[in-house]
Amino acid sequence: MTLLTIQNASQRSRLSEPTLRYYEEVGLIGPIARDERSGHRRYRERDLDDLQVLACLRAMGVGIEDMRTYQANRAKGREAAGEQRDILNRHARRIEQEIETLGVHLRYLEAKAGLWDARDRGDAAEEAVAADRVNALLGELEAVMA
Structure with missing residues (x-):
């Protein structure tokens, strides 16, 4: 042994x-x-x-x-x-929720980066579109952070 x-x-x-x-x-x-x-x-x-x-x-x-x-x-x-199944399923549901939350975080970060990219390029029209995207995601972001 x-x-x-x-x-x-x-x-x-x-x-x-x-x-x-x-x-x-x-x-x-x-x-x-x-x-x-x-x-x-x-x-x-x-x-x-x-x-x-x-x-x-x-x-x-x-x-x-x-x-x-x-x-x-x-x-x-x-x-x-x-009981083993239930333990694993409970954690699978928790991970699904975490993935959903991270997806919202990712979309927000990408939208915010797009806003700053438009500002960096001096593209006012694209900046306005990006600002709308960011604002649209704020409700989603608040919901997952609650």
């Missing part, structure tokens, strides 16, 4: 060493085996599987409590399948 140092586990999971320690502290992983002589953590392949799942969830903005539930449900298998 191959045992990995925290540095190796960090590199393979793409989670920082402090994050690995924190995840063990809050019970998301582990307990992690320790070297009998040095007391240093030694990660098993199974630990890395858990870390890779957590790294994916973290990258998607899933919070610690949902990570904890997701990890516990992995061990339950099929009996927890519905």
